[in-house]
Amino acid sequence: MKTDFSKIFINGEWTSGSSDSQMKNTNPFTGEELVTTQAADKNDLDAAYKAAETAQLEWAKELPQAKQAVMEKAIEVMKENKELIIEWLIKEAGSTKIKATVEFGASMNILKEAATFPFRMEGKIMPSQQPGKENRVYRNPLGVIGIISPWNFPFHLAIRSIAPALATGNAVVIKPATDTPVTGGLLFASLFEAAGLPKGLLNVVVGRGSEIGDDIVTHPTPRLISFTGSTPVGKHIGELAGGALKKTALELGGNNNFIVLEDADIDQAVESALFGKFYHQGQICMSINRIFVHKDIYDEFAEQFIERAGKLKYGNPAEADTQVGPLINRDQVDRILKDIDATVEQGAKIRLGGKADGNVLQPTVLTGVTNDMPLAENEIFGPVAILIPFESDEEVIEQANKYPFGLSGAVHSANIEHGTNIAHQIETGMIHVNDQSVNDEAHMPFGGEKDSGLGRFNGEWVLEEFTTLKWLSVQHQRRQYGAFVDNTKK
Known part of the structure; x- marks a missing residue:
């Protein structure tokens, strides 16, 4: 895996952002500077979304075993780089060794669950009210998904959107939190690059919310915005997405x-x-x-x-x-x-x-x-x-x-x-x-009610979030349209 995280990642290339501003990443315990990244601007974001849109068209057609092979290779790469990931969680997110190790394990479980998704894109054959008609229901990827990851469990809460999105045939553009650009974004660019993911399917734009925060939502390309963070920001994202008729998966605050x-x-x-x-x-x-x-x-x-x-x-x-x-x-x-x-x-x-x-x-x-x-x-x-x-x-x-x-x-x-x-x-x-409130299992529905969010992550429930259904019917025998058509013959 690449370990120089001073650049952003667009269309399979590590490149400097085009913004005039820089993102200084520091250790929250020592104050030590970890890395400085030239920030992305709106042009970089546009390039990322366009790359994702183009790449997704071919990825959607890939055989399920090809998608699964990339996910399984990503699992291998994660295992090989366990200590690197844990080290970054400690020094960038302020995680204790105990927490970072648990976060790594939870993220691995998400990736393993997602590796099953290419063969779980199930459809249905259903009866029809019309003679000679066959109803089919297909499950398809949404297209491109915009992901805004948080700083508290950055690796886990990013991968729970990234892995299912890719495994179900989507492409992604990730904007990590400004406090955790590496563990919430750039590590995944390196990980999936090493796993052989085709170029353009995963893009990471490190930038200020004031510069590209709204645009990652309002850009015409993404069909769904996945956000984990505060309720006020989540509501703002929901308003922006609703105005453009985009889906949202929002995991927000709790009391x-x-x-x-x-x-x-x-x-x-x-x-x-x-x-x-x-x-x-x-x-x-x-x-x-x-x-x-x-x-x-x-x-x-x-x-x-x-x-x-x-x-x-x-x-x-x-x-x-x-x-x-x-x-x-x-x-x-x-x-x-x-x-x-x-x-x-x-x-x-x-x-x-x-x-x-x-x-x-x-x-x-x-x-x-x-x-x-x-x-x-x-x-x-x-x-x-x-x-x-x-x-x-x-x-x-x-x-x-x-x-x-x-x-x-x-x-x-x-x-x-x-x-x-x-x-x-x-x-x-x-x-x-008889337990406590901090529970998350990769196969169980994760999400809240009221101001704590919309939608569910994990397992079959995230499949529902990150895919769409298409009804396709086949008329096997000539359909009779009755008096409406008969009258046209007179």
Whole structure:
């Protein structure tokens, strides 16, 4: 694999962008400059889309085994470059070694699942209401897909669109987040180049959102825009795409609930909450945002949770045993500290942490939080846990559903049916009983309700997103059109 990521990738060629601006990529922990890329402008984006459009016409006609062979070769290339990919996730995205390794494995699972897709482009033969007619339904690629990848799980959340799109006969143009141009984009150009993907099918434009952000959506070529990121940006993309009658696959923000019922195994619930809250510093769309604990066990849960959270090692993500690394940039740190201060002003109490060193925010826990305080209302996206007491099932269901998000969640109870009953009443696309909210399996539908997005990724569900259906009928015997045609003979 190529490892010089100072250029963008268009039509199978590594080239300098045409913009006057440069994209400086830095390590969020050390501040070290990793690589500087000459940014892409609208002309580069246009060239990428045109290359994709041309290449896709032939790719769509390729035999399924040819597409599958490229995906299987990509799996081999990924395995061979595992340490390189993990190293970049650590130094560019601030991933701990633990998180980067898990992200690599999850991405591999996506690629393996996508390798089956060329032989899963199923159609149907269906009956007709007309004599002698045969109805056929074909599943075809959409054409070109525009992908905007995020910075938090950049490799995994990019490949979950890239691999299925290519495997189903589409071409792609990727705009990675400005904080993670390598792990969210350029690594894939190198990976699929080494795997023998034909030129033009995968293009990576590294550029500023202010310069090409809207154009990647409004350009006439892409049929679908796949975006993972914040809800406000997702809504803007949805408006732009809707105006051009484009499809969207949007995985947006979350305000995920973690509900601990009065009969829960407290030790199990604490372990689940620690992982679901502090894994990757809480910078995951599925991370726990609000921890609701029944009042009868609130104090016991809080003490155990605070004690265990205080033992988490935070700091340098390159050290193998670090559990909480840096946030992606200082803006994120300052935003969260502001919400912590506002929540404390309204009566909450900091029981652990609450301070930052550079981009590393200490694992933080607050008690005495109510559901209308800033940290409860806003998506935290950082290593800050808030514990909210409740008295009844009805109360916690109402509070959990208060905000216009519905991505993931969890419910803990010793009574599986009780926990499942509560889970059914939470308005969310995904929820887990006696587990935590951060779950993603390559063959299971991933997506949210309400302001948490549109569409589903993974497995057969992403097949539905990235393909289109065509009805083709065949009239095997002469059709009689009745009086309408008979009258024309007179």
